Amino acid sequence: MKPILLFLMAFALALAGCKKSPKPSIEYLKAKGDYDVLVAREGDDAYFSFDMGQIEALLNKVPPNSLDTAAAAALLQEISTRRKEIQDEREKREKAAAEANKPAVFDSDSRPTATPRPVEAPVEAAPKNAVPKVGMTVSEFESQFGGCFSSGPQISMADTKEKVGTYVMKDITNCRERHPDLKETMVLVKDNKVMSMASRKEMKKRTQLPDGGVLIEDL
Numbered sequence: 501m502k503p504i505l506l507f508l509m510a511f512a513l514a515l516a517g518c519k520k521s522p523k524p525s526i527e528y529l530k531a532k533g534d535y536d537v538l539v540a541r542e543g544d545d546a547y548f549s550f551d552m553g554q555i556e557a558l559l560n561k562v563p564p565n566s567l568d569t570a571a572a573a574a575l576l577q578e579i580s581t582r583r584k585e586i587q588d589e590r591e592k593r594e595k596a597a598a599e600a601n602k603p604a605v606f607d608s609d610s611r612p613t614a615t616p617r618p619v620e621a622p623v624e625a626a627p628k629n630a631v632p633k634v635g636m637t638v639s640e641f642e643s644q645f646g647g648c649f650s651s652g653p654q655i656s657m658a659d660t661k662e663k664v665g666t667y668v669m670k671d672i673t674n675c676r677e678r679h680p681d682l683k684e685t686m687v688l689v690k691d692n693k694v695m696s697m698a699s700r701k702e703m704k705k706r707t708q709l710p711d712g713g714v715l716i717e718d719l
Contacts, residue, residue, distance in 0.1 A: 528568035531558035532575065547583040555579070628678050631697075638692050641667070645687075648675035652686060665689045668700070 535555050538546045546552055556579060562572040626632075626644040641649075645667075652666035667687040669675055676683050684700045 522565055522567040525562045525566040525568040525572065527558045527561045528566065528572045528575075531555045531562075531572070534558075535575065535579075544586045547579065547586055552579065626679075629681065630679070631681065632687055632694050634694055634696060636694050638689055638694070641687070641689070641694055645679075648672065648679060648682075649687065655688075662690075664695065 534551070538549070538551050538555070542549060556576060559572045559576050562568055566572075625647060630644070632641055632645060648670055649667040650670055652668040654663055654665055656663055665688070667689065669679065669682055669685065685697050686700045687694060688696045688698060
């Protein structure tokens, strides 16, 4: 009886040894290699390409008893998850761009209203032979003398080097006759006010030359 039992045990062990161990899957090895190359080459666009569909088809062909069955399932899940993330992000960006380009629409009771500007009393033009006053605002100067003066060059004061604006008389007969004492006058303005007046003959333009010299010209 004992020899028979030993025989049966040996036969069972022999059968167990005949069972095949799981083998690597050719389909998975090719799919994984193609996947790595495709993503490296095309980035996010790879997940929406025809080639990615071919890779998914290969992964679905991995035998259920293969050594790579679990790895194939994990890669399929990774492809699906990444594709959804990219699609969601693209839709979010497109929606944000569409909202940014949409014209503003206001309800009738919420439209912003412009603050009315105060109405200033009209200022009459300066009479004949009038002279600008130091301290008057640029607005006042332009209202009274703007018909005969136009903006001149910005200059630097010789002593302080500060930049000031200027006004010069227009070369019009009527203006020369109306303000004969201002024909050669340059009105200097700073901080939106008339600061002084100077003879144009005394104002000089200094230009630094490449050789280090200085060119002095009349303004």
